[in-house]
Amino acid sequence: MLNYLIKRLISTIPVLLGISLLLFFMLRMLPGDPAQVLAGQMASPEDIENIRHQLGLDRPIYEQYATYLSRLVRFDLGLSARTQNPVIDEIWARLPNTLLLAVVAIMLACLFGIPAGIISAVRPYSWLDYLVTMSALFGISMPVFWLGLMLVVVFSVVLKWLPAGGTGSWQHVILPSITLAALVIAFIARMTRSTMLETLSQDFTTTARSKGLTEKIVIIKHALRNALIPIITVVGLQFGLLLGGAVLTETVFAWPGLGRLIVDSILARDYPVIQGAILIFGLLYIFVNLVVDFIYAFVDPRIRYD
Amino acid sequence: MTEQKEDDVCQPGELVTDNRFKRQWVKLKRNKAALAGGMLIIVYVLSAFFAPVIFPGNPSAPNLIKSLETPSVENLLGTDELGRSILGRIIYGSRISLLIAVGVVSVGMILGIPLGLVSGYYGGKIDFIIQRITDTMLAFPGFLLALALVAVLGVGLRNTVISIGISMVPLYIRLVRGCVLSVRAEDYVEAAKAVGTRDIAILIRHILPNVMVPITVQTSLSMGMAILFAAGLGFLGIGVQPPTPEWGAMLGSARSYLFNAPHVATFPGIAIFLAVLSFNLLGDGLRDALDPRFRI
Numbered sequence: 342m343l344n345y346l347i348k349r350l351i352s353t354i355p356v357l358l359g360i361s362l363l364l365f366f367m368l369r370m371l372p373g374d375p376a377q378v379l380a381g382q383m384a385s386p387e388d389i390e391n392i393r394h395q396l397g398l399d400r401p402i403y404e405q406y407a408t409y410l411s412r413l414v415r416f417d418l419g420l421s422a423r424t425q426n427p428v429i430d431e432i433w434a435r436l437p438n439t440l441l442l443a444v445v446a447i448m449l450a451c452l453f454g455i456p457a458g459i460i461s462a463v464r465p466y467s468w469l470d471y472l473v474t475m476s477a478l479f480g481i482s483m484p485v486f487w488l489g490l491m492l493v494v495v496f497s498v499v500l501k502w503l504p505a506g507g508t509g510s511w512q513h514v515i516l517p518s519i520t521l522a523a524l525v526i527a528f529i530a531r532m533t534r535s536t537m538l539e540t541l542s543q544d545f546t547t548t549a550r551s552k553g554l555t556e557k558i559v560i561i562k563h564a565l566r567n568a569l570i571p572i573i574t575v576v577g578l579q580f581g582l583l584l585g586g587a588v589l590t591e592t593v594f595a596w597p598g599l600g601r602l603i604v605d606s607i608l609a610r611d612y613p614v615i616q617g618a619i620l621i622f623g624l625l626y627i628f629v630n631l632v633v634d635f636i637y638a639f640v641d642p643r644i645r646y647d
Numbered sequence: 648m649t650e651q652k653e654d655d656v657c658q659p660g661e662l663v664t665d666n667r668f669k670r671q672w673v674k675l676k677r678n679k680a681a682l683a684g685g686m687l688i689i690v691y692v693l694s695a696f697f698a699p700v701i702f703p704g705n706p707s708a709p710n711l712i713k714s715l716e717t718p719s720v721e722n723l724l725g726t727d728e729l730g731r732s733i734l735g736r737i738i739y740g741s742r743i744s745l746l747i748a749v750g751v752v753s754v755g756m757i758l759g760i761p762l763g764l765v766s767g768y769y770g771g772k773i774d775f776i777i778q779r780i781t782d783t784m785l786a787f788p789g790f791l792l793a794l795a796l797v798a799v800l801g802v803g804l805r806n807t808v809i810s811i812g813i814s815m816v817p818l819y820i821r822l823v824r825g826c827v828l829s830v831r832a833e834d835y836v837e838a839a840k841a842v843g844t845r846d847i848a849i850l851i852r853h854i855l856p857n858v859m860v861p862i863t864v865q866t867s868l869s870m871g872m873a874i875l876f877a878a879g880l881g882f883l884g885i886g887v888q889p890p891t892p893e894w895g896a897m898l899g900s901a902r903s904y905l906f907n908a909p910h911v912a913t914f915p916g917i918a919i920f921l922a923v924l925s926f927n928l929l930g931d932g933l934r935d936a937l938d939p940r941f942r943i
Binding site: 356359478481486494586589592603606607612615626627 | 780786788798885895919
């Protein structure tokens with residue numbers, strides 16, 4: 342087990358290096374001089390020269406990358422071009438908001454997605470199954486931001502039950518997290534259905550039934566338990582979807598999270614913040630999938646990693 | 648922004664005959680959902696093609712006297728904040744969205760298919776390098792990758808297509824590589840090698856045809872995804888720019904009028920939803936019809 346954990350940790354190193362390279366070259370891929378871009382249109386030649394020196398752009402490229410990497414490891418992401426605050430502070434201030442939305446959304450998605458998938462698999466080709474599979478397809482095809490806007494129209498404009506945006510109370514969390522969860526519910530329901538259909542047709546399920554166990558126990562203790570591993574994997578993968586969706590959802594609901602920070606920074610051409618926020622998103626995604634892999638190893642005693 | 652799962656639908660050694668096509672066509676026709684999806688796509692293509700006939704006039708010309716009107720006989724879906732017909736803008740918007748969808752999958756295929764073929768066929772160092780790049784790109788959720796590229800390239804229609812297209816490349820690489828690996832050791836590939844056929848000829852004549860089925864399915868699903876991503880970027884204000892009638896950008900400006908004119912935000916969203924749904928329905932249907940494992 343420990344062996345596996347270490348191996349799995351080491352395997353993330355190339356990806357981390359890849360991400361750092363990608364972000365490093367991001368600024369250099371910009372048309373024109375990065376120092377000019379950072380300094381803005383109104384900057385004097387001296388300002389640009391200063392920034393060039395400050396960024397180390399006057400040194401050889403491999404040296405620049407080494408410096409960049411060593412700063413990255415210390416989470417020194419530079420200063421925001423807009424506010425002049427350290428990028429990492431800007432990110433820390435927003436990260437809890439995004440995580441709150443993401444966690445509530447994932448919980449909602451499991452709470453609704455898994456039972457929907459089970460119902461669908463237990464009664465395949467029934468009207469309930471069609472309802473679940475069609476709803477899932479609708480959920481996958483629907484633009485999240487549009488769903489968010491429509492929820493605002495119904496619950497804030499017409500019914501006046503919930504706030505249309507902002508933060509401050511638990512009511513503010515409801516609409517954004519439902520919006521964010523919708524897409525993930527669809528994926529989880531689909532995955533639960535297909536894996537449950539598989540486990541329900543396996544010999545051990547038939548054996549459990551022939552022993553005279555109640556259908557409820559057969560479904561939950563035998564079929565679901567064996568279907569859980571792929572479901573957990575999908576939940577981890579969908580976390581990435583959630584991060585992408587957070588960018589849109591946070592914009593709809595004026596939610597001060599990391600996603601909104603990225604969009605604002607892109608609009609303001611604040612490259613240090615864009616780099617930093619994208620890095621954190623990438624790290625989060627890798628981290629969640631690592632955790633999922635660990636859970637996977639923990640949940641399934643059949644798997645031996647050596 | 649769907650993350651695609653890899654589908655192992657490539658079957659080695661299938662002969663392409665009329666009979667097989669007929670069988671698949673029958674199967675596709677029987678799938679009512681796929682048929683509905685295909686027909687909806689045709690409606691979108693026709694409205695894109697005949698937009699000036701269906702809606703004469705400039706869809707971007709403002710008419711402030713008619714600003715934010717609710718649906719009426721004159722303007723079936725109402726008007727937006729500048730008094731422009733929402734229906735007209737949706738019809739013209741189908742041109743933009745279909746253009747983006749085709750552009751994006753073209754970028755994805757032109758870069759992804761050769762890289763996937765090379766990676767799977769040659770293996771070794773080149774495979775290792777291509778796969779590490781793919782891993783890195785897949786470490787970012789698709790929409791975020793497109794967002795990062797837009798940050799570098801800038802806004803606008805062309806950059807939207809390039810950014811989303813590049814974010815699709817790793818999906819094609821993975822798909823094609825997986826299929827190549829499964830057919831690489833087939834007898835007919837070995838035979839071609841034995842008689843001294845050049846690698847490029849083997850790749851194009853013997854391996855590529857076997858990869859076409861999963862590519863077709865992936866392309867249909869990718870087109871839906873492309874429309875969704877592009878609308879997302881447009882909505883955020885970093886995709887196609889106004890006054891171009893792009894569905895996502897229409898929703899972005901409609902956000903400010905949610906309280907007094909909710910209809911402005913309703914219809915472009917339905918247009919996006921149905922377009923994406925139709926590509927997903929067709930993609931699922933194609934998968935069922937083309938995949939030999941689900942034979943009727």
